[in-house]
Amino acid sequence: xxxxxxxxxxxAEDFLILEASLLNEWKLEAWRAxxxxxxxxxxxxxxxxxxxxxxxxxxxxxxxxxxxxxxxKRLNKKTAHAEYPRSRTRRLISNVRFLExxxxxxxxxxxxxxxxxxxxxxxTFFGRHEHxxxxxxxxxxxxEKRTILDMEALRPQGRLxxxx
Amino acid sequence: MQHHxxxxxxxxxxxxxxxxxxxxxxxxxxxxxxxxxxMEAIFAKCWLFVGHESELPKxxxxxxxxxxxxxxxxxxxxxxKVRCLLNVCPHRGAQVCRxxxxxxxxxxxxxxxxxxxxxxxxxxxxxxxxxxxQFNAPGSNAQLNDLVPVPRFESYRGLWFLNFDPGAVSxxxxxxxxxxxxxxxxxxxxxxxxxxxEMQEYSARANWKLLAENSTDILHVTTLHPTYLDLVxxxxxxxxxxxxxxxxSIDLGNGHAVVEREASxxxxxxxxxxxxxEEARVEIEAIYAKLVGRYGKERADRMSTCARNLLIFPNLxxxxxxxxxxxxxxxxxxxxxEVSVWAIAPGEEFGKPALxxxxxxxxxxxxxxxxxxxDDIEALESCQRAFAAHREAPWNDLSKGLGRKPDATDELPQxxxxxxxxxxxxxxxx
Numbered sequence: 176x177x178x179x180x181x182x183x184x185x186x187a188e189d190f191l192i193l194e195a196s197l198l199n200e201w202k203l204e205a206w207r208a209x210x211x212x213x214x215x216x217x218x219x220x221x222x223x224x225x226x227x228x229x230x231x232x233x234x235x236x237x238x239x240x241x242x243x244x245x246x247x248k249r250l251n252k253k254t255a256h257a258e259y260p261r262s263r264t265r266r267l268i269s270n271v272r273f274l275e276x277x278x279x280x281x282x283x284x285x286x287x288x289x290x291x292x293x294x295x296x297x298x299t300f301f302g303r304h305e306h307x308x309x310x311x312x313x314x315x316x317x318x319e320k321r322t323i324l325d326m327e328a329l330r331p332q333g334r335l336x337x338x339x
Numbered sequence: 340m341q342h343h344x345x346x347x348x349x350x351x352x353x354x355x356x357x358x359x360x361x362x363x364x365x366x367x368x369x370x371x372x373x374x375x376x377x378m379e380a381i382f383a384k385c386w387l388f389v390g391h392e393s394e395l396p397k398x399x400x401x402x403x404x405x406x407x408x409x410x411x412x413x414x415x416x417x418x419x420k421v422r423c424l425l426n427v428c429p430h431r432g433a434q435v436c437r438x439x440x441x442x443x444x445x446x447x448x449x450x451x452x453x454x455x456x457x458x459x460x461x462x463x464x465x466x467x468x469x470x471x472x473q474f475n476a477p478g479s480n481a482q483l484n485d486l487v488p489v490p491r492f493e494s495y496r497g498l499w500f501l502n503f504d505p506g507a508v509s510x511x512x513x514x515x516x517x518x519x520x521x522x523x524x525x526x527x528x529x530x531x532x533x534x535x536x537e538m539q540e541y542s543a544r545a546n547w548k549l550l551a552e553n554s555t556d557i558l559h560v561t562t563l564h565p566t567y568l569d570l571v572x573x574x575x576x577x578x579x580x581x582x583x584x585x586x587x588s589i590d591l592g593n594g595h596a597v598v599e600r601e602a603s604x605x606x607x608x609x610x611x612x613x614x615x616x617e618e619a620r621v622e623i624e625a626i627y628a629k630l631v632g633r634y635g636k637e638r639a640d641r642m643s644t645c646a647r648n649l650l651i652f653p654n655l656x657x658x659x660x661x662x663x664x665x666x667x668x669x670x671x672x673x674x675x676x677e678v679s680v681w682a683i684a685p686g687e688e689f690g691k692p693a694l695x696x697x698x699x700x701x702x703x704x705x706x707x708x709x710x711x712x713x714d715d716i717e718a719l720e721s722c723q724r725a726f727a728a729h730r731e732a733p734w735n736d737l738s739k740g741l742g743r744k745p746d747a748t749d750e751l752p753q754x755x756x757x758x759x760x761x762x763x764x765x766x767x768x769x
Contacts, residue, residue: 218708220536220538220539222537222538222539222540223536223537227536229695229698230694230695230698231535231689231690231694232535232537232698233535233536233537233538233539233681233698233701233706234536234698234708235539235702235706235707235708236702236708237698237702242699242703245570245573245710246710248566248569249566249569249570249710252565252566252569254566255566255714256563256714256717256718257713257714257716257717258713294720294721296544327540328540328541328542328677329539329540329541329707330540330541330542330677331542331544331675332541332542332707333542333543333678333707333716333720334541334708334712334713334716334717335707335708335713336707336717
């Protein structure tokens with residue numbers, strides 16, 4: 176049986192917990208390696224349809240594989256001023272369930288709360304992730320991660336300088 | 340109060356032309372009493388951006404937003420006329436519309452049921468038979484039962500502005516020399532500029548004037564945005580590297596200013612970059628050829644290869660840079676502002692790869708998830724935190740380029756802003 180077909184809900188949850196821990200620990204290259212080369216990392220606008228096409232709608236983040244690689248490079252630089260000195264973050268993942276179970280792809284939904292603390296201020300981000308997972312080289316990879324924020328606006332957080 | 344404001348504003352700037360020094364008091368960004376003074380002298384007197392006409396494509400479309408703290412409904416009425424009504428029930432003051440956007444022929448107040456056509460005209464008063472017969476009679480003061488429109492509401496090239504001062508000069512005259520630069524942005528579109536998707540809404544824990552300064556500040560790009568410049572270098576296969584910025588800063592009058600210079604990145608209109616591929620090169624050459632056809636080579640070159648950062652005093656930014664953005668910011672406290680941002684694009688790009696390139700270009704730099712804007716927010720908030728030392732370290736410096744023909748990285752636009760700010764607070768400006 177293929178990895179995807181045999182994937183249980185707790186295993187999917189373990190994968191998301193691993194992903195969150197890499198982000199909490201700022202191991203961003205290892206985090207990037209969880210994705211396929213030609214992946215998408217999407218954060219739709221807090222206004223409008225979160226499934227509108229990023230080709231014709233303004234998103235907050237709409238990275239393809241190239242831009243995600245570049246984003247990771249940026250966040251590892253001291254000149255990424257919004258994140259240097261690095262913020263402290265903690266990601267809580269919950270309510271994990273399958274939305275779709277296809278042969279080539281499974282879609283997993285999770286709820287999240289992410290705390291970010293920096294420069295005397297703590298901000299909270301909350302919403303849901305939708306991960307499209309595929310199998311590659313005998314392991315799970317993220318082909319698309321869509322992070323749908325539940326906040327009405329990025330206020331008072333003001334920025335999405337971290338990967339929430 | 341007037342005297343106090345004036346005295347305050349006089350101490351706000353320190354200008355010594357003999358030694359080429361232009362200083363701004365840091366208390367201007369931190370004094371809570373100034374917030375109220377600015378709301379009166381600037382935000383209740385200047386033309387303020389409300390929205391773009393393409394946000395209301397059909398009759399009965401509406402959006403609600405806050406402009407200078409006031410809740411407004413920006414709408415297209417059933418006859419197709421664009422209006423701006425204060426979102427406050429004439430009866431007991433609840434907001435008559437509590438949705439962010441939608442389509443509605445009428446607004447009905449949840450509190451006591453008064454209802455209004457989207458022209459603002461009252462069509463229902465709860466238990467109207469219990470009122471005096473003259474209360475809502477034609478020819479009496481029945482208009483007191485209607486929604487209140489903003490005192491002035493005018494548009495230029497698809498941009499709608501309001502003014503809370505009934506006696507203000509026309510929008511046309513207020514924009515003045517800035518119109519030329521709005522034109523060069525809007526003229527890039529054959530089918531008109533249109534908003535792409537929805538606006539981004541974010542904030543900064545900083546005084547609003549810091550973002551007014553920042554939006555036309557080209558000096559900071561090299562130091563604050565090296566990670567963006569690295570990205571452009573990668574995307575352009577090393578062909579686009581920032582050197583000396585060739586261009587100029589221009590005082591447009593009334594507090595407006597623009598920086599126009601050679602762009603050091605690809606532009607959807609119409610400067611190709613290698614990452615976009617050969618197909619895009621052909622498309623961009625066609626866009627450029629059309630611009631030459633419409634406006635001649637000189638203006639087409641200026642549209643294509645130059646970037647523009649334009650500030651319309653006090654709080655509208657039109658940046659025609661790697662993408663075109665409208666940005667406005669509303670102070671809600673001396674140390675906090677709400678920022679709203681739109682991407683606009685020529686109508687003819689919709690449904691084509693050109694729009695996707697434009698959005699990618701936008702997100703590479705702009706917005707709260709971009710490779711640059713978060714660092715701007717960080718810098719602004721860093722200033723605001725540091726201004727707490729204003730008593731012992733009282734002055735900001737904006738002297739760069741004073742006394743010469745200012746180039747693109749001089750601090751002329753910031754000086755223009757502050758002089759207008761001072762004149763407005765001292766009530767010297769028209």
